[in-house]
Amino acid sequence: MLLDGKKVRDEILVKLQEQIMQEKIKATLAIILVGSDEASQIYIRNKEQACAKIGINVQKYILKEDTLEKDVIKLIDKLNKQEDITGIILQSPVPKQIDFAKVSGLINPHKDIDGFTKENTYNLYLNKKCLMPCTVKGIITLLNYYDIPIAGAHVVIVGRGNIVGHPLSLAMLNLNATVTVAHSHTQNLADICQRADILIAAVGKPKLITKEYVKKGAVVIDVGVSRVDGKIVGDVDYAEVAPLASYITPNPGGVGPMTVAMIMENIVDAYKLGGI
């Protein structure tokens, strides 16, 4: 069965739009892009469209490729203090002169829509309330929507990046899954993946996950995004794996739309936190 991220996203956006109208929420998202990365521009457009749809303002700050780290920090400081700014996103990747973890870590934790700051990460680690990274939250929301049990399930996560794999492992542990994190040093990856009740691939290697990696009846979530001949290709060989899986995300159309929906949810949550 297909885990239809677009459908779930649309339902979430409708609900958020109603909430924003009824509660008269006046939220503004600030997006900072340093340079002109093509994929980033697509991601930003998706965020803008979703914001426009549900009634959230957007302020875009497009900075030149050679912008100094200290100038990005100055901008974040300013936005942190502005009462009219609900949330701040520093679009990743950033040019080499900028330390992403350091600079994004300076965002006010209550405006930290991506959930990457020290405060939100530590609260996720402690299983306390936090703004959770949007892709992580999107995967969990998608599983919940389809009533797929997480507690007690063996979740195998391939990839340990700080945007998806690593925080996802914390979140899944909080939800009482048995969690395995695999990565480039993992030996017998197929064997490890075969154990998964829920297999989540967040690597960025086209069609890494073939049928040998998947247990019959497993749930398969494809987070990977690679571009091959101008087309988006996921980490999962869909044609091979879909017949084996009980549930599977298309890619595109699975996790991506959920991430956008969760950005919107986090903005509304940030609004309720009261910003500064």
Add this chain to the structure above:
Amino acid sequence: MLLDGKKVRDEILVKLQEQIMQEKIKATLAIILVGSDEASQIYIRNKEQACAKIGINVQKYILKEDTLEKDVIKLIDKLNKQEDITGIILQSPVPKQIDFAKVSGLINPHKDIDGFTKENTYNLYLNKKCLMPCTVKGIITLLNYYDIPIAGAHVVIVGRGNIVGHPLSLAMLNLNATVTVAHSHTQNLADICQRADILIAAVGKPKLITKEYVKKGAVVIDVGVSRVDGKIVGDVDYAEVAPLASYITPNPGGVGPMTVAMIMENIVDAYKLGGI
């Protein structure tokens, strides 16, 4: 083969003693105990003995069982500011009126010998330099001492507490192990544990790990401490498991002494961080 924590501890303490003498290190550890928990008193005695052996001063603060949280916080604030205090340990467990995570989290990160503060946890998560929780560091040091490879190994950790299991999973991932975290909600625990190249039990359930849980040739680390009829009993059924394991810790005499040695190492590291 036995992973002899006492022997390794003794070697480390001799080296630290030499270092402290040669570099004329003047370090002081402050230990705060709230109440009169019996096991805590034994742990504190072990720390005091190790400090005495290598030339580190100890200041003990024994507070009454009904001490208010705010008064513990006041003491920590004072010790944080004192230049002569190198490290601070709030002995766990604390009485119910005190939130351990909150209060220990207020320790100056540079004096945080146990490595439980937000700063040190976040740096561990990001694989940056930090004061690492002592039991975690002790397990890694013991494996390194016996030249047991961690990178690429499948490490299964049973238990996800914030003192051992959880931070250990972060540290093992940093060392490029494939990491599985199992716990009370895990189904087929024996099957999950059987996959481990390195099996680490940190639960506190006497003799939970029997021979059915262990792959032939696996490395088995027993962190659990339970008291049964006044005797310390680990999580591993040693008599059953030892014949299967390539390496195994005794318990007591394995991880416990290593933890004490790492507390001493962290105090010296904290001294070099310059305290306040």
